[in-house]
């Protein structure tokens with residue numbers, strides 16, 4: 001069913017020099033799905049997202065995106081095809097304003113043409129960003145910076161949004177708000193991959209989840225089929 005598949009990762013292996021970080025990882029993401037990748041520190045979640053986004057090149061295996069092989073393509077090519085990464089640690093440009101940060105997200109040819117409309121959509125989704133559009137990014141609260149990082153990724157008009165630990169370091173109430181936005185973004189038609197350490201939140205938000213441990217996928221399924229106890233066992237490798 002190639003039409004229903006947004007992303008397919010087929011037995012990739014990723015190395016940092018001699019260090020074998022991802023072992024035969026396979027993953028399928030259906031169009032319109034929210035898929036969570038759960039795992040503790042160092043389990044390889046960011047490595048996997050960065051490989052999908054083209055920032056790391058797998059030594060073996062293949063990644064395809066809407067039926068087209070993309071492994072080996074540089075990041076700007078994956079962005080041009082509609083993939084956007086919200087990186088771990090937000091990484092907004094601190095001394096640029098909210099507006100300038102968003103503007104930087106629309107650098108592809110297609111996104112440049114639709115910049116005004118995208119900006120309007122993002123301000124509608126995150127009214128707080130519109131209110132603060134002339135404020136320097138480093139003066140925003142943590143939650144606002146996370147909204148900005150998501151907004152900047154959306155400026156490239158992605159079909160698939162890759163989010164790396166968007167709740168890290170935020171208060172529970174702020175996290176709840178961000179997750180409501182993720183749901184809204186999904187309802188707008190985007191496919192979403194969420195990397196998280198928080199098991200409960202991940203299972204709640206996702207249609208399907210993958211649990212990683214030491215660079216391997218150790219458990220996968222629908223949240224309704226994965227009890228928290230089983231996920232915890234897999235997560236901690238016990």
Ligand SMILES: Nc1ncnc2c1ncn2[C@@H]1O[C@H](COP(=O)(O)OP(=O)(O)OP(=O)(O)O)[C@@H](O)[C@H]1O
Pocket residue numbers: 016019021039040041042043044045046047048088197
């Ligand atoms: N640039 C790098 N060079 C060498 N090793 C790296 C590099 N980046 C990550 N690693 C190693 O690869 C493994 C997986 O790291 P990764 O950042 O993907 O984990 P993670 O699941 O995202 O962890 P966290 O939850 O802490 O963000 C770790 O053992 C880490 O030390």
Ligand SMILES: [Mg+2]
Pocket residue numbers: 045046047088164
């Ligand atoms: Mg990480």
